[in-house]
Amino acid sequence: MGGRMDNKLTLGDRLNVRSMIYVASEPIPRFWPMRTFIHHNPLFGLEHLSFEAAIEEANTLFHGRGYLSRSQYQEYRLAGKVDDAKLEKYLDDFLSALPGVLPGVALRKWLWSLLTVCQSEQVVPKTDWLNGQLLHDVLHGQSTTMDRDTQQLQLGVILAHKIAPDGPVYANIDRLFGTDIGQTLDELLIKSCLDFFDEGQSAWQAPGRNQGFFAAWKEVAQHNVRFFLRGLQLRQLLESEETPEGMVAHILKRLKVPEESWQRYITRQLTRLHGWAGFIRFRSSARHYYWAEQFPADLTDFLAVRMVLGMALLQEAVRHHDCPANAEAVQAFVHADPLGAYLRLELHTGSILPAWAHRVEDVLARRRRPSFAKLAHAYMDNKSRWEGERQASHLRRLAATMGGDAEAELMAMTPAQLDEFMEVVRNWEKGEGFVWLRSMEMHYIKALINRVNIPKASAPPVDKRPFAQAMLCIDVRSEPMRRHLEAIGDYETFGIGGFFGVPISFLGYGKGTEVHLCPAIQTPKNLILEIPVALELEEEPLYGALEHVLHDLKGSVLSPFVAVEAVGLIFSLGLIGKTVAPLTYHQLHDRLHADKPVTRLLLDKLSHDQADSILRAVQRAMIVRALIKEWNIPRDQVTDDDVRQLREIALENAQGPSDLAQRRHISDQDETAFIQKLRDIYRVERHEMSLQMERLGRIGFSVDEQVRYISQSLLLVGLIRNFSRFVLMVAHESQTQNNPYESALDCGACGGGKGLPNARVFAAMANKPEVRRRLRDLGIVIPEDSWFMPAVHNTTTDAVELMDIDLLPARHLLYLERLRNGLSAASRRSAAERMPTLGGPGRLAEEPYAAAMMARRQAHDWSQVRPEWGLTRNVYAIVGKRALTEGLDLESRAFLHSYDYRLDPKGRLLETILSSPMVVGEWINLEHYFSVVDTEHYGSGSKAYHNVAGRFAVMTGNQSDLRTGLPTQTVLKDGKPYHEPVRLIVLVEAPLSFVQKAVGNLVKIKALVGGAWVRVIIMDPEDAYRAYVLDDGAFRLQERSELSMSQPLMEDIA
Structure with a gap:
């Protein structure tokens, strides 16, 4: 691109900058708005790496932990949730890979004690100066000094690491001069983002938003009083370039960042506020997202604003602190005075020894370089001594817990052996979290293999027609409902993604915008409109329907701006009612507002x-x-x-x-x-x-499309014969008050939405005579008296409500009461199972009616921070026939997807399951995993400190990065992990070679499986249901253990 200014940038140059920003942003996962909270893998952008490598890279980019603390894993081990045999095997594998064994040192004993007994986070922490000789001197009470030549060489290594040439210039200036540019930059950028991206929360609307983020911000910034009062020189900078691409390129050149480092530099800039960057990534790529269509913005705009603000703050720092102004100058500054640079780093990064802080600050303030050298050498000698004493203390404590000859072994090691010993321990600790994780997962893998039912080959197929069949979402909260429904009566249940295989974009009655009801990895092509049954139609039915929809759309757009004074009395009643008597208030509210008419869906293609x-x-x-x-x-x-x-x-x-x-x-x-x-x-x-x-043209489905979706879903779950009188399509939704995370409790397969529209669409399609006639030609014969009926499972109250009852044929009304009674009984049993885990007394497990009442009250209580656990504690995804898990209490921890490989000779149905429902499960699982292992960086911290940002996200306090993960109230209980963080364990019932072929046909799934983002078990029906577990890159036979087949899957840590 040379040195051209913006007005000379070619289209190719601009595209080059944009493509560089696009690639640089790929490690940042997209973040959906809170109202359609999409569970996602926080490391989605790193899924091309292995799980272990991605965690290491994410630590660099996002500064997040990838594993629990050692002490937490030790608690799990004491509770019997870690496979000791695997733990020992991984330790032995590590030791066998070492080039040599330290003579006279029981290395295995040291590492096993460190693993299972030591409470310290790190036995060998990172240091600047420590080596075997220094540690040896400390252990033996000798003086510790490092010769100046060695010290000078080590200083160069330290500075190269801490002041990276491709690091953001402002960050290096902050470390060297204590200027806090980074924090100020974040605050100014967040305020600018809140102004522009607001979706109706703020009373003030930023002008010119339709021009785009950078253009609108640029116009406002030139007249911004806050910037003027700070003395930021923005006008000249903003006038230097017109486009955001040109501004980015211009500032990178002014900062003298080498062009080969631009991409990495940009990545570091974007990951600083990866929540905002992730939201803008989603927004810029989302089709039919109203706010993005009205007020466009992308990461090029975001980066340009950030770099302008950063450049202005850097210029301010140069004026006030006489600090370097670009990357080359920073490196020159460090090379010219490495001792002073080191002292500055120690002071301004908080690493300095407390007793030295005042002396170093005083010398730096006087700027007398000869004083730097004398003080720096003295300080480095003291710092190295301190590091040695700390390390000696760690090792002595560990030796004391080991007992025996451990202390003698430590004292007998030479300096070279101590160097080698520390390197071994350091490498072990680096990979220790992954060892714990795999050993914990193996416990769960064995528990599942030992508990699943092994079908008897001699058992004949059951042809008796059940009273009712129900297709429920694979969601873990459906598992107890299915179990209880089957236990109380003649019911057959199936598991399928909660969008029922029919991706739709839905415009509900009275709503202003459409929502996508399908997995986030899909984009629906078909739009479904909801219209009232009783319309005064004008000219023709379809016109009347659309006119009515348009009228209500207009009303919904205006509704947020109705004067609060006009509804003040009603609002006050609601405030008091929600607080004093939530259940009674909502019953009254529902009666007063039960005015939504009976509706139908515009289903057929125009x-x-x-x-x-x-x-x-x-x-x-x-x-x-x-x-x-x-x-x-x-x-x-x-x-x-x-x-x-x-x-x-x-x-x-x-x-x-x-x-x-x-x-x-x-x-x-x-x-x-x-x-x-x-x-x-x-x-x-x-x-x-x-x-x-x-x-x-997007409205509705053609008959061919309807037949294709219905046949594929029925084949997918294995329901192609023996249809019952009722076939329920049971969607699910949650019900909470005062909860920005409400959609996180809704259906993940519906993109964080409610699945009822999909259930209604599926049922309406399946009940159409023309669709059934064509299904018959495909070999799927649905009896004339079988009726598909939508229903909705409220996962907060456990209630199941039947929908579109007015369409039910008269001959089915005789059986309706029996159906309702069965559903109610299953709901109460589910509530009795769930309420004790949510703070209810243990007796509720034996009192279904009282449990159901408590569940209803919690759903309406706006002070309730945890009305349900949602998907917390998920661990399994089981793909196979219900016979594998029928009757098993899987404790609401398993995604259950029905599948019969015998109906899938080419493996296409399995590929569909692996590439959609399994991926949704993996996202859900890893969202919970990372929200537990690092509640601050990957989770969203406590709800107590959250504020809604612009109606699309939450922040901590008045201003922060967008919080993208789950709150502590969702994943912790009494300060401890309630969700046990392990990767999703996927069990597939199909021949080994059959599954391997399906995985091999899907590039993305092959990467997920091969990279160990999920754990895989294959139970091969053609090999006596032997279980094969993918471990260390190969499938290995895992035998069943009869001893543990009756044990529960999980037990709470006391």
């Missing part, structure tokens, strides 16, 4: 003529409204020909003046202005018509 007719009708209606508002002409004084003529003029198919304008003596100028308003405000214009025709 023909081109129908779409054109709808659009013409809507345009005519908009013209009538415009005439009333703009010219005050009532409808009864306008003919259809008048409306049609104005429409043709607005669409540029005819010329004015119109007959109406001539008749009412309206001037040509006024009519021209009116026509322009029709185009600009009422959207009656040619380009908009083309867009709307495309959108109308």
